[in-house]
Amino acid sequence: MVVTNIIRRNMSHNVVAKLINNAETAEKKLAELRSKVIKDLDEIKRFKLEEKIRDLSKENDILAIKVENAKAELIRLETLKGIKQYSIPGKTTSAINNNEAAPIKTEIQEKPVINKKEKKEKDVKKTKEKSSDTNTIDTVDVRKLDFRIGKIIEISKHPDADSLYVEKIDCGEANPRTVVSGLVNHVPIDQMRDKIVMVLCNLKPVKMRGVTSEAMVMCASSPEKVEVLIPPSEAVPGDLVSCEGYPREPEAQLNPKKKIFETCAPDLKTNDEKVACYKGNPLVIPGKGPVVAPSLKGVNVK
Known part of the structure; x- marks a missing residue:
């Protein structure tokens, strides 16, 4: 009877140990599956985000083309109506078409007294600057x-x-x-x-x-x-x-x-x-x- 009880006790221990081992294996597999699902979800989100970025970039290119077309058409219509177009040194054509104006000075300053030598030097400097500006405007390419x-x-x-x-x-x-x-x-x-x-x-x-x-x-x-x-x-x-x-x-x-x-x-x-x-x-x-x-x-x- 004692031997029988010992055998039964050992069998119970074996069954419990097997159940625990199976439970640990199942938990490990569940953890791996959970990790794979999370990884797949992250990949799906990343793909959708990249797809959205591509769509937005394409829309942006289309809008940029439409803006340039509108600018070119505005210039053409203004020219047909006799409105002269001007190039401003340091500004691109697009800046001019967006009506970007240079700041206007409203301060009234006293006119400095300039002797003839200083006046001559300033006139020479202005001539050089004007020549430089003309070269910038008349760039042909x-x-x-x-x-x-x-x-x-x-x-x-x-x-x-x-x-x-x-x-x-x-x-x-x-x-x-x-x-x-x-x-x-x-x-x-x-x-x-x-x-x-x-x-x-x-x-x-x-x-x-x-x-x-x-x-x-x-x-x-x-x-x-x-x-x-x-x-x-x-x-x-x-x-x-x-x-x-x-x-x-x-x-x-x-x-x-x-x-x-x-x-x-x-x-x-x-x-x-x-x-x-x-x-x-x-x-x-x-x-x-x-x-x-x-x-x-x-x-x-x-």
């Missing part, structure tokens, strides 16, 4: 060119010129622009219809065989071949084209006498990757990619 993305919505041959197309191009404005292009001998008309293109929008409108052209379709050009440049796949009408290292400060309308485009043209070329560049700096739509030629490398862009 790609930032003065208003490159935008457009879509050809209508195209036909010029009624009075066999080598010219007449296109209607949507540039994201209230009305499409009429553009005359000498591409009949280089690009079939079917390849031009509904095509997304890069357009120079601030040229002075000019009549070409009786039709007023309001912009220019930009192409890669060699003596043997001409190709219409291709914007990135996500580009839409109205997108602004920028050049890395040259913040946009386009003239409302290029003055033909200043020959701004003619000055920039020799430095507008495609590089070895077929990317359109100014002095080796890519022409891009921020957040979307560069403008490229279908096949031509190291040729002029015009």
